[in-house]
Amino acid sequence: MGRLFGTDGVRGVANADLTAELALGLSVAAAHVLAEAGSFEGHRPTAVVGRDPRASGEFLEAAVVAGLASAGVDVLRVGVLPTPAVAYLTGALGADIGVMLSASHNAMPDNGVKFFARGGHKLADELEDRIETVYEQHRTGEPWSRPTGAGVGRVTDYTEGFDRYVAHLIGVLPNRLDGLKVVLDEAHGAASRVSPEAFARAGAEVVTIGAAPDGLNINDGCGSTHLGLLRAAVVEHGADLGIAHDGDADRCLAVDAAGQEVDGDQILAVLALAMREAGQLRKDTVVGTVMSNLGFKIAMEREGIQLVQTAVGDRYVLESMKAEGFALGGEQSGHVIVLDHATTGDGTLTGLMLAARIAATGRSLAELAGVMERMPQVLINVPDVDKSRVATSSELATAVTDAERELGSTGRVLLRQSGTEPLVRVMVEAADIEQARAVAGRLADVVKSALG
Structure with missing residues (x-):
């Protein structure tokens, strides 16, 4: 088995x-x-x-x-x-x-x-x-x-679980959200009632989309995996920000007032600075994964914050945080763990804390997220291959070595098997987006031929 x-x-x-x-x-x-x-x-x-x-x-x-x-x-x-x-x-x-x-x-x-x-x-x-x-x-x-x-x-x-959880979320916020207008995309998922209730109780004006689950429409063209509807709704309603969850709401991605995506790395950067300012960022360290954008690492180094990187998966982020006593960690995909208040990624809590930072500083989300510049990153999912052979294929190893030589010190390559889906993920980072796309495309072709 x-x-x-x-x-x-x-x-x-x-x-x-x-x-x-x-x-x-x-x-x-x-x-x-x-x-x-x-x-x-x-x-x-x-x-x-x-x-x-x-x-x-x-x-x-x-x-x-x-x-x-x-x-x-x-x-x-x-x-x-x-x-x-x-x-x-x-x-x-x-x-x-x-x-x-x-x-x-x-x-x-x-x-x-x-x-x-x-x-x-x-x-x-x-x-x-x-x-x-x-x-x-x-x-x-x-x-x-x-x-x-x-x-x-x-x-x-x-x-009583619903009210007890919402009360917990409100209780850990550093300040209220009065004056903010927020669009929430609930992915027709598990937070369809919780998240709007929590943001409203915290003082925000709430516009909700993707919050009518019927058992069949979860993640269907909405939520954190499909940000198009949220981008449009934020611009249409003149909101300060948009928050998108996935089906079980353990992740959070955001959209600024202009409809531009703010990913998990950027959210981590914003929260890391806020927590350090409040004296809550233990050891001045944040935990990310090998998928963390190079721009995030550069920004944290500039701000005097150490970045510890783990294998992909919020469980590995959490293991590092617990072992070393760190307070904040997460993934580019939007899993963010604030260990003083949660034992796993919590999309609603993350969205509330991000909104609280905007309300407290009076700065826009775009300005806050601008603390880091995202390096162009291309991710290609290759399905229908033997993902267990990623680490043992000599053909694939040669292709990766050639790609790394081409990118030099300004980029990197990461191939890994998905832990939740039957596919291999090819990630290429480079200073130039076209180069990243070209290299990722070639590697994806090799994955298909070598592991298919």
Whole structure:
């Protein structure tokens, strides 16, 4: 069996790759593994379960709840809420397990399941591996240990989750947003109610698009993966900024008043300076990934802020932050972690903090984001190839070496297999956009021929 867990849980086409049986089995396995790891400490365990509004989330939620309850875990079902809300509530309620059903930015047919440990933290790789092992042992015939009678878990709808999470968001803001006009694109996803409510309570005038989920339209031409509608709406409404989330709202991208994109690197740069000014940027360090734009690194060096880079994936950013005591980290894609207030990327919190910086300084988003100049960067996704051979193909290694020689010190090349989708990502950065496009195109062709 290939590894089920990717960089962000188990993900695939719902009812094909990710079935009810798999979701149920993984949930039972997670309960057994966490119990064996001592996470329950001799008490009756509790789990928080949430989902995004995908239609498939309805039956997958039922499967996860059934699996947990059958393993003796009491379940608090919070319904449709963002991933960071589930992580927050897992910690705030003292729950032993958090489970979120979402495929994040993926298209509607996909869904996923991700687990949080006590405190709302993502599971370490070794625990995920152990869950897979226990699941596979059961699938091939080893029986579960099953409680009966009063030992089975009880299921409760926790309707207070929405207000408790919104109150948390408002409570950590450094200042109100009065006077700001904000357009929010909710991607017809999990934050369709939460984000507008939080921005409105914080004092902003809110215009909302992409906030009518029907179970089928999540991420469909909107949200952080499709910024066109948000750009147009910001200009049309004369807003100060626009905020775009993905399906589970663990990421945030922005648009300035002129409709220009402000990506995760720029948002990190703005927040890093704000947090340093407030004395909250521990060790004057921000954590990014190998995908961070070279312009971000240059800007942080100029401002006297150190940039630590990790592998791609907010879990690796978080691991570095926790290990070294850093306060801020994130990805170019818009996953931003403010560790004093969240245990995972939180798109709504990020958007609120960005807006708060605008309100506090009286400066436009374009001016604030201008602290860094983005180097031209081209990203090509190459599907339908054997992504596991990226690191072992000699043909590909030669092509990368040739590309790096051509770019010299003014650019760089990064090839990596996606942790959440069946494709290889080719990223090329160069001082000249046309050169970046040409080099990326050639490398993508080599990926197809070498790994196809």
